[in-house]
Amino acid sequence: MKQIKTLVAAATALLSVTGSSLAADTIKIGEINHYKRLAAFAEPYKKGIELAVEEINSDGGVLGKPLEFIFRDDNGKPGEAIKIAEELMTRDGAVMLTGTILSNIGLAISSMAAEKGYIYLAAEPLADALVWQSGNPYTFRLRTSTYVQAAMLAEEAAKTDAIRYATIAPNYAYGTAAVEAFKTNLKKLKPEVEFVAEQWPALFKIDAGAEVQALEAAKPDAIYNVTFGTDLQKLVRDGTTRGLFEGRKVYGLLTGEPEYLDPLADEAPEGWFVTGYPWYGFESGPEKEFVDAYMAAFPDETPKIGSLVGYMTAKSIAALITKAGSTETDALLEAFKGLKVDTPMGEISYRELDHQSTMGAYVGTTAVKDGKGVMVDWEYKAPGDYMPSEEEIKAMRPAE
């Protein structure tokens, strides 16, 4: 009996899913994200895409057709994402895949893309493994490499006379990689530094009081922070209350991104050196134009870094298809080599070497202005000087 019922259910499922989508006069892009699981990060990203798509289509679309993103929610589960990816490519007629914030899902889709021969542009995942250790011919990545951002902070850290460093990072792959990159780069620049404490709270489950005490007990000269989101809020609040940051330099990876700085409001830490997105500081040029367009399109919102990444993702894809002149996988793969894209950050390109984009990062110091956390004295840095050497990357990337 039970098989019968399975089959009935399966058959019903089939009948419903095979209702085909034949309106094929748009170019479809499959976009998979954690719209519910990580709504705080995924929503601005989606809005960025929507803004870009509107601009692209009002300029006549790509190859004479409108560009269309199919947004699908994977609920933060890699297995689900794989299923959806397959559906987007084989049933919905998407020409390529993009999306994801969580690294593990990015890695899952990337592996699948290589196996099935689909093109995947990893928009936001933080893990460098996507283009390095687990890199493959079909996967490309937009977001600034974690290694590069850590190296930018390490460069600044090396300028001070701090010797004893403590690190705190979420206990998963991204955190580990971010700490590793900072250590490597800082030791290269300043061999005498010591790392006196390493704290690894579980992601989004920080016990801030205990972490702050453990950091304080190590008596470091400076602290390197990789925590973000609610972990960062709790760390900052407890650390400030207990005076952990007094007289210490703090280097914060991603801490300056509005996603993480905004919720802290007037409690935002001051004097941290961070990577982030100081949209409020732009005065002219394409960076400012993007901010204005975004705020005009979404009047109740201020742009987040996710908005920018979403926007750049859609622009990259439009540029890619235009350059390829077709939506065939081979043509797209060819076009991706050294693809140049005009973005609010200036022109970026996708490197042939490792498929990583040359999106850079804004670095600066945090301050509180009008009850809000902001970055001051910031500058934009291109990633070129901070990347590992070509040989190192080749050694990391699996042979193709």
Add this chain to the structure above:
Amino acid sequence: MGFFVAQLLTGLANAAALFLVASGLSLIFGVTRIVNFAHGSLYMLGAYFGITLMNILPGAFGFWGSIVLSGLIVGLIGVIIEMFVLRPVYRAPELFQLVATFGVILVIQDLALLIWGAEDQLGPRAPGLKSVVRILGEPVPQYDLALIAITPFILLGLWWLIAKTRIGILVRAATQDREMVGALGVNQSWLFTGVFFLGSALAGLGGAIQLPKGGADLLMDLNIISAVFVVVVIGGMGSIPGAFVASVLISVLNVFGVSYIPQSTLVLMYVVMAVVLLIRPYGLFGREEKAGEHGQVGEPDRPIRPAGLVGRSFVAVLLIGLAAVPFLFSNFSQVLITDIIIACLFAASLQFILSTGGLVSFGHAAYFGGGAYAAALLVSYTETPMELAFLFAPLAAGLLAIVFGWFCIRLSGVYFAMLTLAFSQLIWSLVFQWYDLTGGDDGLVNIWPSEWLSGTTTYYYFTLIVGVGGIILLRHLNHAPLGYTLRATRDSARQAEATGINVNVVQWTAFAVAGALAGLAGGLFVFSKGSIFPNELEIGKSFDALIVVFLGGVKTLSGGVVGAAFMETIKDWLTRLEYWRLILGLVIIGVVIIAPDGIVGSLRKVSEKIGLRRTEEFMK
């Protein structure tokens, strides 16, 4: 010394919110026997209401008033949940209500997103308690001290309520024997509603009181729930002092863990839980489940019999239909059905111990994920051919089940469930934090099938044969001596023992078989997805399986398979929509209320009523 004291104080302060939430869950379970998965959601609501109210009400009075008010509001929400969602299903099979609470989680998640938006909210600080006090030279936040001072009063208040008042006497009586309380003329419905109010209010209070140490975000419901389970289990289900001691124990241990083994904080909690359960199976302050619960709760099971000619031909036709899918439908249909078959096999393996064996496992994902990881590790590290690695999946999962089963089958009922949960969480935390071996959160990727199996259609047939084969094997086992003896041990362990059945060995064997078949499903899964991540070992994965078995019908043979097929299918439809969690939650709650015997069980009843099926001898 100062450092040590300061750490101790931090641990005690952290215990406050945890204790409030855990005592609420413990209380609800003790009286109603409902495992309320949605308890974390009530905690989250408490936090959101707290922030909203604190922004309106000014000053210290406003701050503390908001905390109390949030507790009351969440208590009322608890009452609504109890009256409209749970009350209709009290007569359903034991533990069935947890399916309904799962629906509630989904509904609350989307409602919270709708009302408060996606951005994380930082909690306001407590007026007048913003700085630190130096104790032995170490800074200790004033609010921490306030929490440490408040918690004993709450404990005392609860103790007074339970020990000294008439309500408390009824609650205690209901905790010990609810049938008797009902027989003595106490209105159980209102007692349950009252307890639900109190338990939910405590969760809401917990959410609001932790605001100055954190804030409100949409992930906090699921983030706290496993810790709360750990506390309740260590303390003893239904025991308030137990919940207090256990939350202090866990929080303090955690603080020291952060200092001395910063990379293994997750593992620590579950190790403690497993150790406590092994030494004291009923938790520190829990009582042994009374032996009075003899036989099954509720309506007796139907006798099972092999499918008749009609059933068999039906199966044959549908199998042929499935075999024809690649010729008729798109590529994606095959991918979707592959997923469905894997979910069905996983659910069927749980149903074997759950329905036939009466052993409720809360940690079945350990064997699904365990099998998948075993295969993936072999492929990643030793480059074992896929065929061998695939065979290794059920083998490894079976071995794991043999090891864990040896400990678990010594317990019964909800304590069995909790020990299985502890072991599966242990495996999960190991996989998650043993980065060098398992890749941690980044998982293991590039685990694809061999060349000859790699096409979608080929793999579809492979899954069809192996998956349906596994399901048929499990069904066959029900009709084999193992199934019969297993049901005997379920219906009456004592009588089974007396007739010469070795209850432990039978249950242990069944546990291992179920583990191995879950591992088989895991093996199919890992090669169909090409990667494996710790989320396949999570609490949520175990609950997915539990829920589909209950949804399909726990007192049937095919419930798990039907439930899984139903769930996977509607999920596939609904996730296309914006507020799919809300709709899915409502669908689940709806099904639970309309079909309290599960889909198959209720269909069977209907067909018996209208005469499509013979009614059983014993029901006449």
